[in-house]
Amino acid sequence: MIKSVESRILTGIVMFVAIMILVGWVAINEEARMQAFVYQHTGRSIERGAELYASLCAECHGEQGYGALLRAPGLNNPHFFGYDPVGEQTAAIANANRTLVRLSDDSNDLFEELTNAANPPSDERQNQIQAEMEAIQAQIDDQRSIIAQAIAVRQAILGSLSTAVEKGLFPLWDTITDSDRTAFNEIEVFFNNNGARLAQVGWAGDLRGYVVTTLIHGRPGSLNIWPNSNGGMVAWSQLAGGALRQDQIEDLATYILNWDKGDNWTLEDFLAVEQYGKPLSDGSIPGVPQPDPAGDNPEMILARWAEEEIVGSAGNGAVLYDTKFGCTSCHRDGASAPDTIGTWTRVLNERLTQPQFAGYTGERYLIESIVLPAVYAVDSYSSGVMPADFGTRQMTDQQLADVVAFLKTQE
């Protein structure tokens, strides 16, 4: 116990003042601390949302939010976030049009003054007016050329977007077009009148509200647009009989909205969204254009290889053989198809000695076996088992060359 009363009083007062200073100091910094907390907590929310998305949503909407084939739309999607690829040009045109109205008003006023019979201007004034009118005319021409330029750029952008439309970027495309549309104009109509996803679906609230509501209650499947949507999106919230709590719904929404690039969306983003509203009219699924397949004519293939100097890589061939084309699933241990191991030896020593392959090179034999499997089947294996479309649909020249190069290493 501190001996004198004074020192105890002094210590006590110092302590209380120190507490007040400390708490005051904390209080001054509270605004910043709270803001920092909100910032950090948003980060945590996105992390948790990412976890939920990967386990619950990625299956249909794609791991990276690009949507899944015929199943569910992409969410990592400029259109979803209201990006207008021609917005800048549209605004420039509108702006120039406003200027034009002002300029022609001015010009009209001057013209009226010039032609006023009741109160004709002096000669000096007439000259002045004419000079001014010429200046205005020059400005009007400037604005017109601005408009013409913007229109040209806009047309170019919209033209580049037609692939996006084909890829189903705008599932409701057909509903807003008529039979004799010109693609450019209609895309223009699409953006001007329907704009972003929210406007399309007629949602009056904001995007977060749209996402949260959809997560809570799900939405009906639209088999016209998403043929594989299996009855639509289920209700995820516990409110609606689903599995997620409200805070988890919010986390998911925060994660999904974190895809928004704001003003930084690009045309590339538009084109990157791999989602297909519906098959094309011929029933095919639009996709990334494939390089031309090799075809099923071994002689032409060999000729092209020589001409274009296509050389196979055994390493790439091994990967293609095992994974992409799945050859190993049959061609192993010789049970259902000839074993991969020893292919080249057998080709040289057994097949090419047969009369029908007279004049064949080993390469030619392998190519024919791949692109025209029906021509010949090794004894004791049934023919017609191997897919016949490797040449016509699946393999490019390079891939075929790689596989052949790989098989040549199998001695």
Place this chain on the structure above:
Amino acid sequence: MSILPFPSFLDDVKEKGFKKAIFEGIDDSVERLTAGMNVQDVREALRGDTATRRPNPRLTPHADGFWLHMRPSYFNRDVTGMYPSFRLGWLSSYFVFFETITGILLMLWYTPSPEIAYGDMLTILSNVPLGQLMRDMHRLGAEFMVAVVALHMMRTWITGSYKKPRQFTWFTGLLLLVITGFLSFSGYLLPWDQLSLWAVTIGASMAEATPVVGDQVNLLLRGAPELGANGLLRFYLLHVLALPALLFVFFGVHYYKVIIHGYSLPPQKENIGEDTAKRVPLDKRVYFIPDILTNELMWLGATTFIITVLCIWFYHAPLENHADPQVTPLGTTAPWYFLWIQGALKLGDKFIWGVAFPSVALGGLAMLPYLDVTPSRRFAHRRFMLTIAMLLVSATTILSYMGLAKFAVKTSAETEIVHELTFEPAHSKVGIGRTIPFDQMIAGAYSTAQFHGHEGLSAADIITEFNGETAANGQFQQMVDELKFQKLSANQAPLRFRTIPEMEAPVLLRVMEEFNHHLEEAPTELPNVWGALVITDNQRGLKRLDWIVSWDTVVIEGGDVKLDDDGNPLFVYATEAVAILDDEGNPVLDDNGEPLTQEQQVLDAEGNPVPARRIFSDHLFIHEASAYFD
């Protein structure tokens, strides 16, 4: 004649003049407020002078006033220092009031509902000025209070202060200890985060083992078979209403008994068998006013100052993710003051160790003063009881250690290791994998194989060799398949391992070394192991970290690796379906014409069986903005 129809201050002014009337008025008010001390008396007291008026006006606040009626007017000098009390009783009382005040402030922002409670915590942290400080103080105060009350009990035991006539004081003190424990425990649940839900679930389930009434008690406590809305409300009401009411009642009884019997003196200060606490010689008297009063106010300031400093710079109340009954976190424990019961539970039967043992222990403590009736309080005469006290402390410590998750709980090594690297922040600790700075999470696939090389091999060489090896034996493909199964986008799947960029990402390197170190510590459970970390960009400002462990499968029985006679682990060997061949070497077909197959061990080129390769993965997402404490 009065100006007003009754005697008033104005009459005084008229009669005595303004200045004198004011001073006398103040003097009078001070005397009423202090129940007997006028301005002069207060000034004398605060200066440390002796009182000039007789009878001593410093005694009247105790005799006539309410606030000091239970405080003694003087103390024995021998009990006013640090020894023998260590101020633990005072500190306990301090925390009762400290917790009440901070608790009431927190109540303003809290709703006891599972839908709202966690959001309220976030509001307190994000939108209530000084909210975080309040919450930290309330939480830290609660932890201190449990510790202080327990230490207070040990002090009483060691100085033998429970002896006659203070047996009942001891008993009420023990009740207060139990109430304090339950108060702290019931408050644990209220934030409704994972930490609270699971700590309380474990704690509450201990009651289940009570015969006959266990289930009912549990049901009453939780309001439903699982902790939910009813359970939260009940814990809240216990925390803010029932337990505080009990606490204040027994606090009153306890303190009343302390005063009735006087503060017990240090054992050596009085003769054996005597109790002279109430007979304080004149020269040993220290008066409450001013000495004890100023001392207590000073300590009030000092203690609050210390807690404030701790809560600003050294301690933040934990807040984990939202409570989720579906997700049991690895390594859940009860609050630290109940760890000893959790430890005891690992010794055997739930009833014996979870219910009977704590009951007997508390019962024994309650009866202590009635069992130990020897008159002497001197240490030398109480070797047996002091030994018991030390045994109690040791046993509690050991049991508490046994209560920790790392003791005698079998989790498979790979789960344990990945958890150790990635666990979410709790109690100011966080998995080292989460501490990699955001800009050092450079996308790519990294492997602990990088550290397996021998002298003279560069990291790049080792990784190149390792890439070739894992591509050939299919382990890399197995990893890629696992990653795809875990919903890593196919176009983000790694193509090969790369060396850790140690210049740009030293922390990443350190984490991978730590990962490797952990893996090497489990050579029998994880033979031929390698670990990998695959970092991918997920979103703007968001990375995904996939942790992978790949090893040869061993036979595990009852949580332990089964060893052969030489002490080597027994492997589980890989099998594959092989077509059954008849005598002529043709496949045997079933009724549908499909070849019949049988499982057969896979053999390597030398004809040895190949151990089955196992793979384990877990992933986490890290956002650049997210921080858990700072």
